[in-house]
Amino acid sequence: MSQRDPCIIEKNQEDLKNDAKIRELWMKSICDYDKHAKFKIKETYDFIIVGAGTAGCVLARELIYGIPNINILVLEAGGPNVHSNGLISMPCTWWGRAKQYNDWAAQGPEYKIWDWDHCLEAFKALENNSRKNPDEKFKQFHGFNGLHNVQDPKNGMYDIMSGLIDAAKTLGIPYNDFNGENQNGVGKYQFTNENGKRCSLADGFLSDALKKVEFHPGSEPNGFGKVVAVDVRSYAHVLDIIWDEENKKENIAIGVRYFCNGTVREAFIAPKGEVILCGGGINSPQILMLSGVGPKENLEANNIKVRKELPVGRNLLDHPSCLFAAKSTIDKIHHWSGGSEVGIIHKANIEGKIPCKEELFDENTDIQICAMPLRPSLIEGLSNIDDNFGRIILLPILNIPSSVGYLELNSNNPFDQPRIHLNFFEKSDDLYRMISSLKLVREILKQPPLSTVYNVKEIGINDEFGQWSTNGDDISDEEFVLERGTTTFHLSGTTKMAPESKDGVVNHRLQVYGTKNLRVVDTSIFLYIPTGNTNAPIAMVAWRASQLIVEDYTRKNSL
Numbered sequence: 083m084s085q086r087d088p089c090i091i092e093k094n095q096e097d098l099k100n101d102a103k104i105r106e107l108w109m110k111s112i113c114d115y116d117k118h119a120k121f122k123i124k125e126t127y128d129f130i131i132v133g134a135g136t137a138g139c140v141l142a143r144e145l146i147y148g149i150p151n152i153n154i155l156v157l158e159a160g161g162p163n164v165h166s167n168g169l170i171s172m173p174c175t176w177w178g179r180a181k182q183y184n185d186w187a188a189q190g191p192e193y194k195i196w197d198w199d200h201c202l203e204a205f206k207a208l209e210n211n212s213r214k215n216p217d218e219k220f221k222q223f224h225g226f227n228g229l230h231n232v233q234d235p236k237n238g239m240y241d242i243m244s245g246l247i248d249a250a251k252t253l254g255i256p257y258n259d260f261n262g263e264n265q266n267g268v269g270k271y272q273f274t275n276e277n278g279k280r281c282s283l284a285d286g287f288l289s290d291a292l293k294k295v296e297f298h299p300g301s302e303p304n305g306f307g308k309v310v311a312v313d314v315r316s317y318a319h320v321l322d323i324i325w326d327e328e329n330k331k332e333n334i335a336i337g338v339r340y341f342c343n344g345t346v347r348e349a350f351i352a353p354k355g356e357v358i359l360c361g362g363g364i365n366s367p368q369i370l371m372l373s374g375v376g377p378k379e380n381l382e383a384n385n386i387k388v389r390k391e392l393p394v395g396r397n398l399l400d401h402p403s404c405l406f407a408a409k410s411t412i413d414k415i416h417h418w419s420g421g422s423e424v425g426i427i428h429k430a431n432i433e434g435k436i437p438c439k440e441e442l443f444d445e446n447t448d449i450q451i452c453a454m455p456l457r458p459s460l461i462e463g464l465s466n467i468d469d470n471f472g473r474i475i476l477l478p479i480l481n482i483p484s485s486v487g488y489l490e491l492n493s494n495n496p497f498d499q500p501r502i503h504l505n506f507f508e509k510s511d512d513l514y515r516m517i518s519s520l521k522l523v524r525e526i527l528k529q530p531p532l533s534t535v536y537n538v539k540e541i542g543i544n545d546e547f548g549q550w551s552t553n554g555d556d557i558s559d560e561e562f563v564l565e566r567g568t569t570t571f572h573l574s575g576t577t578k579m580a581p582e583s584k585d586g587v588v589n590h591r592l593q594v595y596g597t598k599n600l601r602v603v604d605t606s607i608f609l610y611i612p613t614g615n616t617n618a619p620i621a622m623v624a625w626r627a628s629q630l631i632v633e634d635y636t637r638k639n640s641l
């Protein structure tokens with residue numbers, strides 16, 4: 083990848099202005115928003131999918147091809163895929179892991195549909211891995227015919243990244259291809275890439291879903307026909323769920339209210355249809371709570387009538403991380419690869435010490451360190467860094483955090499962000515494990531060839547992306563972690579899939595307890611946060627969910 087194209091930068095700035103304008107319009111109109119207003123347009127669909135992120139795109143594609151003669155409405159609060167900015171197109175890593183799925187399945191016999199065998203089948207169905215000459219072991223864990231492109235780095239790797247691998251090996255960290263059976267060790271990532279650009283699920287799945295358009299004339303002489311297609315609306319912000327007021331006790335979802343083009347609209351589902359929330363770990367719980375499904379206290383405090391009391395917004399999970407930088411005075415980094423080329427996955431020491439040999443070989447890993455080369459002067463937003471040296475960025479991520487957060491409504495305004503309490507490092511073992519990983523990072527940087535050939539020197543930990551603390555001497559590791567620890571954007575767990583008696587919000591088929599025609603399919607449903615990046619696991623969940631929805635729809639139709 084060469085320097086950022088000035089046209090792209092200009093376009094991004096234009097997009098940002100538009101976003102601000104749209105938001106301003108939303109805020110103005112929402113002040114006048116009257117829930118009892120008469121709506122002019124009545125739209126009916128078999129499925130309404132809320133959110134065209136990872137899960138929503140997979141689901142739209144799998145449902146439109148999986149069930150004959152249906153139409154689907156996808157409502158997306160953000161802009162169309164083509165408006166995504168340059169940063170979103172950067173390549174980055176793909177990583178999924180197996181073990182925890184059997185824990186999901188262990189919750190009861192009905193949860194067996196989520197055991198590792200079922201999940202692996204779904205992972206493979208999604209993936210189109212372009213590895214040349216994959217061996218049998220690799221084939222066991224990867225798919226080659228799906229719509230989600232996964233590649234090895236196209237142009238090889240920077241020498242300094244090979245140096246990092248050698249330095250890690252010097253410390254006794256084993257080399258491993260961690261996209262296979264075991265995750266511990268140092269190795270190279272694969273990317274969700276096509277032609278050097280990050281390939282989203284919208285590129286693979288939503289584009290394919292949009293290709294299916296059929297018209298079926300009505301059977302009666304003057305009967306209406308039906309368009310079989312996926313209708314995607316961008317800048318369409320879902321406000322809440324419309325319930326069947328004639329059967330109040332049953333909490334039957336019949337549609338959604340959404341805001342688009344300056345007005346509040348309604349869309350409805352056909353009698354056997356469903357509303358499927360794919361708004362992500364923050365917004366799906368928010369929509370549920372705005373619709374009266376959630377913790378009684380928080381709903382009542384915001385003047386929302388409680389329809390079903392459930393612990394929505396609890397169990398907020400994320401992977402805390404600390405961005406750590408080292409500078410090489412050897413001028414060998416000419417551009418930003420834009421992705422984590424190398425990873426080190428290890429078990430941390432619970433007392434905050436450098437992990438010992440046994441821990442480095444332990445397959446029960448709890449830390450992932452992503453490493454990438456970076457030349458700040460080439461990156462928009464980092465121009466405040468006045469030197470022109472190359473850097474290695476190392477990002478230790480706590481893959482199995484003990485601390486759990488929660489979110490709650492700030493108000494009943496759908497455009498008001500919920501209050502998010504991440505509670506990072508609340509449990510001391512999280513803090514010590516992160517400190518252990520930082521110490522390991524420092525040890526790696528001291529090893530040859532990093533210390534010899536590349537003259538690598540630690541700079542410190544990131545402060546709001548770009549301002550590095552001077553070095554590790556003037557601030558303790560504990561302060562480093564507590565002050566600079568940040569999100570990895572893997573927010574999950576807020577409508578967890580578990581029995582209702584165990585604080586679940588959705589059942590094993592992802593249906594919201596105490597409601598009808600309503601599911602959640604996104605990272606909110608994770609019981610435990612996956613021990614790795616979340617994009618592939620949630621795509622997998624959406625693929626599995628599509629099978630469950632097809633089964634249920636077929637069953638309803640045969641009655």
Ligand SMILES: Cc1cc2nc3c(=O)[nH]c(=O)nc-3n(C[C@H](O)[C@H](O)[C@H](O)COP(=O)(O)OP(=O)(O)OC[C@H]3O[C@@H](n4cnc5c(N)ncnc54)[C@H](O)[C@@H]3O)c2cc1C
Nearest residue numbers: 133135136137159174320361362365571604605615616617
């Ligand atoms: C900056 C960043 C970098 C990341 N990098 C990686 C990575 O390298 N590897 C990895 O595996 N994971 C990565 N992730 C995490 C990954 O993107 C998420 O885990 C994944 O996208 C979650 O999928 P989802 O379907 O649950 O939600 P999302 O993909 O977030 O989709 C939710 C969609 O719903 C829409 N929406 C929300 N509210 C409403 C509403 N009220 N009405 C209508 N639409 C609504 C949103 O606009 C969004 O499009 C990254 C995340 C971020 C933010």
